[in-house]
Amino acid sequence: MPKATRKNRSPFQQHDDLLSVDRTAMRPLAERMRPHTLDEMVGQRRLLAEGSALRRAVESGRIHSMILWGPPGCGKTTLALLLAQYAEAEFVAISAVLSGLPEVRAVLAEAAQRFAEGRRTVLFVDEVHRFNKTQQDAFLPHIERGTIVFVGATTENPSFELNSALLSRCRVHVMEAVSTDDIVQALQRALDDEERGLGGQGIVASAESLREIAGAADGDVRRALTLLEIAAELAADEGNSITPHTLAQVLADRTRRFDKGGEQFYDQISALHKSVRSSNPDGAVYWLARMLDGGCDPVYLARRLTRMAVEDIGLADPRALQMAVDAWDTYERLGSPEGDLALAQVAIYLASTAKSNAAYMAFNQARSDVREYGTQDVPLHLRNAPTKLMKQLGYGSGYQYDHDAAGGIALDQTAFPDAMGERVYYEPVERGLEIKLKEKLDRLRTQRRQARGED
Template identity: 80%
Template sequence: MRPRTLDEMVGQRRLLAPGTALRRAVESGRVHSMVLWGPPGCGKTTLALLLAEYADAEYRAISAVLTGLPDVRKVLAEAEHTFAGGRRTVLFVDEVHRFNKVQQDAFLPHIERGTIIFVGATTENPSFELNSALLSRCRVHVLEAVSAEDIEVALRRALDDDARGLGGRGIAIGDGQLRLIATAADGDVRRALTLLEIAAELAGDGGTITDETLGQVLADRSRRFDKGGDQFYDQISALHKSVRSSNPDAALYWLARMLDGGADPAYLARRLTRMAVEDIGLADPRALTMSLEAWDAYDRLGSPEGDLALAQVAVYLASTAKSNAAYKAFGEAKRDVAEYGSAEVPMHLRNAPTKLMKQLGHGAGYQYDHDAEGGVALGQTGFPDAMGERVYYRPVERGLEIKLREKLERLRAARTQRTNPP
């Protein structure tokens, strides 16, 4: 049931709708080398085949999983021979991100000479996985997961097609059951067709695909998730940003998605703890304690009981007051460390455990804060002399930091007046 024309492709309207730049280029036969980035079953291989068809070019396909550099060189030599005979080759490289830099570089001169129309397919972010030399010679086209509505179109076409599909077998299926298959495919047309085929085999010729039939077919379906790839990092980003945006419902959804996809709960516990110190901070110091306790609870209980502890802390982190003031303050302090280098510790702040150190002036002039009025000695600096006073930590008007802000503003004003009298 692979599409034989652009009109038969489902989904990808942004790229392939009539009048779009890529469609005009394909239909005119003036195709360029490209990288197709998208999830499984969205049409990358099909589009490569159609590029060769419309460009009247030879089509060769290799997989980076199964092909080494000698095989690549052999294919490129064949493409050179074809080019010498007046015809170009569309070289489709599946899983191109699995090639190393040397293997990727092998394509460069052939792309530049026009020997091949290079079409690389990847499920991973090309910015991270492909070298810049290859990317500079290709257009990157982003393909999206196919919607359930579009997958239904492909399924109905398969049910009606006598030559390539299930037409003529008398298979009956209701709209609701068809929608279940389309939804279960999770954006993957190839997967949807496979599920339909299995269901048809269970129903038999002239049979009906019922809810009971689909119950067997769809029992062990799983959602798209890649523990080390873009989907993983996109989803943890969504969880973090939902917590930051004080949206506990969205935070729960993304936490559940990642647990469902097989993410390591210990990793999620670590990231939730990071959120507590980065985005909640001193606006609610209890957040860090609760995160560590949830982490400990998971270690003691395991899944699925311990998952609830992570869910509970995710809700709390998303619901409580937020502040990144300490996070930003630490960043500013690190920048000053880099700028000022090994600045000397002021004499009054140095330790003086020996007589010699005291004679050298260590600790001279230090004011013991507990003996000062209000418990704070305001007439001394805490920074190297070359720096002067600095303000890094600026509490926000949220949570506990409201009170911290009021106190620090009073102390900073008094310290400035003492160290810089009028």
């Protein structure tokens, strides 16, 4: 390989220059162990498998603008560096958190100058979803002209966070959380590597210890390597061996991936709701525990569980709504962690009991008719007549007091505006209490049709 000059230094060398003057002692282990080839990357087998479209493009240097969507520590930055390396392009990184439009314009101007000189630029934009529409639009003409190969990294769903113009000019590649087995492989490599890793320090760690670290990292390779580095520092006092005592100190505060306002949040509340709906109490209590563990506001969960009692259980088991409200009240009285059990209890009950969305569907259909028919007059016989004038105008005329009718129901009396005719919204299901409601309503509806001469 020719000696690196200012213009042909690899993206990793350029990246190293930005990080630290001393590239060995001062850089974190996670940075030192960043893969320098596609074969060194762990995880992402679907995306970077031998013969895959993206791998062929990278290895041939025919790279394209893209959005890398995935959780923290799955390799988005590393893949961007590799794109630049294989394409022999300049690598430039900016963060949407730290950079504004002036910085973006300066970077694009430099890229345009390189393009004029016959050199390509891979522009890596970390957390691209934090740029607003105007800032995102600034990249569009440069992507179209080929001035830059745009690589945006995001942990959020691009469909919601990026504008359609930018998405139309980039391919979206979904990256997955790295499996525990793959993270163990990365940890072992760091222990063995004498040049970039801990190989020269004589650190000893069992397979069980590495797996425990990998599990605590929760799919994040960078986090796993950071935990290993901390454990290695503590191991110096225990004969260079990473013991259970060492791990207890390092892993004392485990946290799982959870974004209280992002994609994971909505995915998990969706999983909880659908587990309740499909009568799977085990799945429901799992997702409830996941969300509580991730820091979700328990009052939000209480509100959503109450919604589930109305939408998905309904009149098949009217007790469910009261239980949900009681659990909400119990949580507000006890707080966490005691009140969490009340939420778990109601989640299990909601998932276990009979289900019906008949009331929910009936209300939606009634609202649809309200929009379609507009402001219809209330039939005279249903109007209130508190004054003499109103009675003279016919308000309340013809109303039949149901308690005086045979069977307690005036069967030939309509409850709808004349322009609409009689409607049927509520169709009980044959589950739970609605079995009895269905029998009664089917009988009454038949009798009403007969009374109106429709049967």
